[in-house]
Amino acid sequence: MNSTALTLEISSVLFNIGAMLAFQGNTIHSSGGQENLKQASILFKRAAGFFAGVKAYSSRIDGAVSIDLTSDCCSMLENLCLAHAQRCFYEKASNDKMKESLLAKLASAVANLYASVQTALTAGELAKHFKGSSWPGEAAQEVFNFRSIAHVHAANGLEEEAKGMKKGQELGHLYSASSMLEQACKLKLNNTKEKELKAKITSMQALIAKAKKENDTIYHIPEEKSMPDPEAKQVVQSEALPSIQEAVGYDLFSALVPDTVRQAASQYASKRQEFCNQIVQEMNADTETCRHKLSTITPQVDACDLSEPGLPNRLKEKIAAIQSQDGVRGLMQRFQINLDMKEDVQASVKTAQRVIEEEEATDNDMRQKFGVRWTRSLSSSINEPLKKDMREIEKQLKLAADADDIVRGKIDSKRSLLDLLGLNAEQLDGMVAGSGDKAYECMSVQSAVIKTREAVAKLRLIIKEVDSLISQREQIRNSIIYRKEHEDAVKTLSNLILGGKTQTEAMDILLAGFAQLREEFVKNKKIVQELMQKLEKEIEEFLSEQKQDEEMSRRESVLSKISQAIDAYYEITSYVREGTSYYSATQEKVNKLRTRAEDFRVARDIQKEDLLSSITEACAQGTPVASPPAFAPPAAAFAPPAAAFAPPAA
Structure with a gap:
């Protein structure tokens, strides 16, 4: 096939897809309803994009082309679809009582x-x-x-x-x-x-x-x-043509690798997911343990730090940062948004599942009714890639739901602590200072507290270093997630296997990349443990030299609760942020899956009507029904169904 023939074939396919989308948009528009108007507008914009694509490809063809592939005709069809899309938008806005x-x-x-x-x-x-x-x-x-x-x-x-x-x-x-x-x-x-x-x-x-x-x-x-x-x-405006990955949902060239490689890729993807989950869970658990220890130690240091009356500046800065993000209320709102996103994702998955099941049931009914005359491929076999993607998404959604339950449990168990963050700076300052805060008494006394201040400053440096190391774990976590999301298991594994590696060796090589990231966490964890041991030893020695009276104990107790509240906020925020990132990415995947399922049903419906017509005609003539051709000739592909471009009824 030469380049001209290939371009002509591509133009033919794009034209027919545009016609199909326009026909579908017109059908949905005719059904009425606000949601249908929105969906119809989207379909018309997609159709316009495909006709723009026809124009771009057909312009590369040397020599004369049929009238329907000319630039003027393609531009006209693109504008017609945009007119329908704008019309749907106007009708929805009118129904919504806009200005x-x-x-x-x-x-x-x-x-x-x-x-x-x-x-x-x-x-x-x-x-x-x-x-x-x-x-x-x-x-x-x-x-x-x-x-x-x-x-x-x-x-x-x-x-x-x-x-x-x-x-x-x-x-x-x-x-x-x-x-x-x-x-x-x-x-x-x-x-x-x-x-x-x-x-x-x-x-x-x-x-x-x-x-x-x-x-x-x-x-x-x-x-x-x-x-x-x-x-x-x-x-x-016309939507850009989808990439092959978006249109098909998986790499077409993956079908060219041996089936054993695809199976190995599936096994590797499962191992990779388990490995990454294990690293992240271990990181979260150790971080939570460290923060819990710090929430016990830092209030003791703050209580003995007589250089600052009331709430220490270190905690004031953290609370100010929290309240700048709307505090606990903002955190709850972000968590609720995650739950709403989860419901939307689950609804989209159910919609896609229902579309596939209904189309498959229709195919089974037709096959049972017409027997051997129903000559098209089994829906249950050609929709398997869709089902496989759906099963994987459902599996991940189950894990995400479990994570949401953990977050909800943490919120409920730490509600009383989180409520402290709703108080303003003056109220918190008063809680810490109390009626006999020695920090106030020592503001004018310099020599008596110099030794204590030096010891506190030394302890604070260690605490600051631990905080910095714990913050670095966020970068490690992001690197793990990014690598997992952007690695194509089939391509990477097949390249190694075709290069002479066994399946086991190829998997080990790929997992080694994630093992390096785990090693970064292990090193980080080791340094943090050493610093925490040093901190615990020095705080013990420091406190043994301090005289703890009733007022100092009260101050330490209040500071401990405030520190625990701050740690609880950041811990839950980390979980919520991970959930937001996951649901946003999953929502995009599910929307594409639903679009693929709906496009699949439309294509199968058109094929069904064609086959029914063939069966009816054959029965009328008393002749056997021939199997449908594997592909339509280019000339037939250019003839747009008139109904596809009929302006929607006003």
Whole structure:
């Protein structure tokens, strides 16, 4: 196959996908409902992107191409789909009772897009091709209709904003709206839309009469006989063609490697996930242990630090940072967002699962009904990649749900501590200082506390170093997650196996990369343990020299609770942040999975209707049904189904 033939084949496939998406968008739009309007708009934008892709590919073909692959035709079809998409957006905004001035701009943009379609259909070679077709007239009809709608919204917008003080301009817009409807009726298309437009003219005359009467009796503002078309606001654009990975969901070239390699890749991916989970869990557990020890030690140091009255500056800075993020309330909101995201993801998975199951059930019913005459491939076999991806997502969602339960348990168990972070700085300062805080007494006494301050400063340096090392673990965790998410198990494993490695050796080599990251954590953990041992020893020696009276014990107890509250906040924040990252990435994967499932069902429905037609025709002629061809000839691929581009009913 030469490059021209390949480009022609690609253009053919893109054209048919665009036609299918447009047909699906029109069908969903006709079903009504706010969610359907949103989905229809998305489908029309995708269709527009595919026609733009046809234009880009067909422009590379040397020599003449059929009319449907010309740049003019592809641009016209792209704008037609964008007009439908903008129309859906306008209708949803209208149902949502958006501001009249905004609706005027949206409707005006719909008219502009239909106008570009009408211009293309009445010029050059396209005019000859569509001679005798209803498309040019219907496009012109929609232009006048939406120009009229835009003027009516503009009039209503002036009424909302000026309260009748611009009645003359309102009348100008209504006159223009009426004129547009009259021009639409003059097209004499004798279709259902024309009857609706005539009814609109009657209603428009009533609106004009009412506005004119109000102006004559109340406002007495000079009338405008017409008004310029409202400013247009186009909110839709063609979606870029999806990459192969997005469109197919997995690497097509993975099918070229031996089945044993694919099985090994699946085993490796499972081992990799377990290995990464083990590292992260071990890291979280050790970090939690260290923070718990610090939450016991640091209050003892703070209690003996007589250089700062009330709440130490170190804790003040941490609390200020927490409250700048809306404190515990913000943390709870972020956690709730995670739970909402989880529900959305689960709902999308169920939708995709239902789509696959319904299509498979339909295929089984048809196969049982028609027997050997039902010659297409089993749905249960060709939808296996979708099912496999879905099972993996469901497995990960189960683990995520368990993690959410852990977070919820931590929140419940540490609620009383977290409530402390809702107090302001003055309240916390008062809690620590109490009535006899020695820090206040020592502010003017220098020599008596110098030795204590030096010892406290030394302890603080160790605590600061431990804090820094614990913070470095976040970078290690991010490196592990990034590497896991961006490593293609099939490609990396097949490269090693084809290079002469055994499956076991290849897996060990790949896991060694993660082992290096684990080694970084092990080194970090060892240093932290040594510092913690040193800190525990020195704090014990330090406290043995300090005289602990009742007031110092009270101060230590309060500081301990505040430190524990801060640690609890950051611990839970870490879990919530991981959840947000996971659900965001999973939501994108699931949306693509659902789109693939829906596209699969649409393609199978079209194939089903074609096969049913073949069976019916064969039964009528008394001839056996032939198996469907493996692919359609290019010439047939260029013929767009007319229904796919019919403007949605107003």
